[in-house]
Amino acid sequence: MSWFKRIKGGITTSTKEKKETPEGLWHKCPNCKNIVLTTDHEANNYVCAKCNYHERIGSEEYFAILFDEGKYFELNANIASADPLHFEDTKKYTERLAETQKKTGLKDAIRTAHGEVDGEDLVIACMDFKFIGGSMGAVVGEKIAKAIDYCLEKKVPFMIISKSGGARMMEAAYSLMQLAKTSAKLTLLAEAKIPYISILTDPTTGGVTASYAMLGDLNIGEPGALIGFAGPRVVKETIGKDLPKGFQTAEFVLEHGFLDFILDRREMKPKIAQVLKFFKN
Numbered sequence: 001m002s003w004f005k006r007i008k009g010g011i012t013t014s015t016k017e018k019k020e021t022p023e024g025l026w027h028k029c030p031n032c033k034n035i036v037l038t039t040d041h042e043a044n045n046y047v048c049a050k051c052n053y054h055e056r057i058g059s060e061e062y063f064a065i066l067f068d069e070g071k072y073f074e075l076n077a078n079i080a081s082a083d084p085l086h087f088e089d090t091k092k093y094t095e096r097l098a099e100t101q102k103k104t105g106l107k108d109a110i111r112t113a114h115g116e117v118d119g120e121d122l123v124i125a126c127m128d129f130k131f132i133g134g135s136m137g138a139v140v141g142e143k144i145a146k147a148i149d150y151c152l153e154k155k156v157p158f159m160i161i162s163k164s165g166g167a168r169m170m171e172a173a174y175s176l177m178q179l180a181k182t183s184a185k186l187t188l189l190a191e192a193k194i195p196y197i198s199i200l201t202d203p204t205t206g207g208v209t210a211s212y213a214m215l216g217d218l219n220i221g222e223p224g225a226l227i228g229f230a231g232p233r234v235v236k237e238t239i240g241k242d243l244p245k246g247f248q249t250a251e252f253v254l255e256h257g258f259l260d261f262i263l264d265r266r267e268m269k270p271k272i273a274q275v276l277k278f279f280k281n
């Protein structure tokens with residue numbers, strides 16, 4: 001004889017009456033596991049309301065957050081990478097490019113656009129990490145150079161949102177040339193007294209840190225972002241010592257004088273507008 005007797009049947013919903021939860025309705029924070037509605041997460045600029053974790057987002061999201069009414073005019077949208085070295089690793093570089101373009105709907109790892117931020121003209125170049133790790137090849141360098149030419153001609157301030165693993169190995173030396181190219185172009189912008197703001201987001205490393213990301217009139221980090229040149233494991237193995245706590249986070253880099261300040265993404269638009277107005281006067 002059992003102790004309990006089931007009076008009512010268990011699951012009474014028949015299979016055909018079951019409702020599916022719509023895909024992507026909920027967002028789970030990868031840091032604190034807090035669950036919120038995707039729409040609420042988006043309204044909070046993809047920042048966790050509970051632990052302040054800044055989720056990685058791309059150019060589409062940044063343009064929507066920063067430009068007035070999400071309106072902008074994209075510059076040189078159709079530049080795509082060639083394969084000058086006929087590079088091949090686990091697959092051909094040309095195949096990797098075609099696949100990534102199809103999967104992401106992007107042409108390369110950066111998009112440049114002109115729009116208004118709280119009524120202030122601004123050209124933003126924003127990197128996309130999902131395109132081969134936001135790696136910097138010839139297209140990234142060329143689009144930055146062309147955007148700077150545009151800023152010089154129209155006398156519009158320039159901002160780069162960096163998010164990159166560094167130089168693109170499939171373009172080897174061509175990638176490294178972009179460090180000199182973008183740095184030289186930014187010098188022209190400085191000579192013309194046109195402001196350049198650099199935003200460093202998670203992650204900003206390698207050749208990008210070694211060139212345009214650290215050359216801003218203002219260098220601004222997002223909270224918790226990994227910012228460095230070589231990765232922490234490489235540094236640890238090279239110096240043979242344990243690294244200090246929080247090594248290469250935006251907060252650590254700020255404390256050591258490489259950033260001007262850290263900016264919460266929810267404050268980004270009003271703060272950038274304020275900075276632009278400040279530079280104008």
Ligand SMILES: [Zn+2]
Nearest residue numbers: 029032048051
């Ligand atoms: Zn969280």
